Amino acid sequence: MASIHILLLFLSCTSFVYRCDGACAEPESDTQAVVGRGFKLGCLSCKRRSEVKATATVEWYFKAKGEVDFVQIYTYTEMGPTIENEHFLDRLDWNGSKRSNDIQDASIYILNVTLNDTGTYRCFFNRILNYDNYEYTTVVSKVVYLTVVEKATRGTASIVSEVMMYVTIIGLQVWLLIEMIYCYRKISAAGEEALREAANAEYLAIASESKDNCAGAQVGE
Ligand SMILES: *[C@@H]1O[C@H](CO)[C@@H](O)[C@H](O)[C@H]1NC(C)=O
Ligand SMILES: *[C@@H]1O[C@H](CO)[C@@H](O)[C@H](O)[C@H]1NC(C)=O
Numbered sequence: 001m002a003s004i005h006i007l008l009l010f011l012s013c014t015s016f017v018y019r020c021d022g023a024c025a026e027p028e029s030d031t032q033a034v035v036g037r038g039f040k041l042g043c044l045s046c047k048r049r050s051e052v053k054a055t056a057t058v059e060w061y062f063k064a065k066g067e068v069d070f071v072q073i074y075t076y077t078e079m080g081p082t083i084e085n086e087h088f089l090d091r092l093d094w095n096g097s098k099r100s101n102d103i104q105d106a107s108i109y110i111l112n113v114t115l116n117d118t119g120t121y122r123c124f125f126n127r128i129l130n131y132d133n134y135e136y137t138t139v140v141s142k143v144v145y146l147t148v149v150e151k152a153t154r155g156t157a158s159i160v161s162e163v164m165m166y167v168t169i170i171g172l173q174v175w176l177l178i179e180m181i182y183c184y185r186k187i188s189a190a191g192e193e194a195l196r197e198a199a200n201a202e203y204l205a206i207a208s209e210s211k212d213n214c215a216g217a218q219v220g221e
């Protein structure tokens with residue numbers, strides 16, 4: 001029975017996993033944008049050792065649906081942002097870390113999304129950690145799969161997770177109710193038992209006491 005409980009908890013946690021995470025959480029990597037609207041391409045790389053000074057530059061690449069190769073579309077350095085590809089001309093804005101060379105959030109924003117923006121996006125963090133005597137370079141890369149649709153629809157994943165949430169909540173309630181009934185029965189059974197035992201004990205005590213009295217009376221005579 002305990003294992004069912006744990007399973008339910010596990011299921012409810014997996015459906016909330018994006019909200020459970022801390023401040024520097026991974027964005028969903030499977031996303032949907034709507035034609036004509038804006039869309040934020042999320043990309044985070046949380047730094048582990050914040051005491052080390054670091055600088056980072058960011059590059060974004062794009063592989064259109066049906067294409068084979070990635071093309072560079074965006075660069076962000078201390079010099080500022082650059083749009084590298086004419087398909088995205090005037091359509092990309094920086095949504096990442098501001099006023100910092102140590103970028104941890106490299107998100108960009110696509111304006112006026114078109115159907116041709118469907119594809120795979122990849123961001124690269126090139127981070128240089130400055131230790132006292134040497135520099136250390138790390139490269140972190142994240143992938144976002146973007147699907148562009150004409151009109152907003154709810155993804156099946158979100159519907160499934162909502163249904164799962166209700167199933168889980170109802171399941172937990174039923175479980176709690178069963179547990180309560182079970183416990184109530186157990187407690188009341190134990191209570192009766194205790195009462196019976198107490199009554200027995202009292203009866204025995206009285207009985208032995210009266211026996212003692214009798215014995216005393218006999219001795220006294
Ligand atoms: C991202 O950039 C767009 C366009 O500049 C802006 O409208 C939007 O508010 C920004 N979002 C965040 C979270 O910074
Ligand atoms: C985006 O769409 C708006 C409204 O349709 C238009 O005014 C604007 O010029 C477009 N921007 C770009 C960069 O295409």
Ligand SMILES: *[C@@H]1O[C@H](CO)[C@@H](O)[C@H](O)[C@H]1NC(C)=O
Pocket residue numbers: 114115116
């Ligand atoms: C999408 O790409 C096709 C083929 O490259 C091109 O003919 C079309 O004009 C593009 N559409 C938009 C909205 O950019």
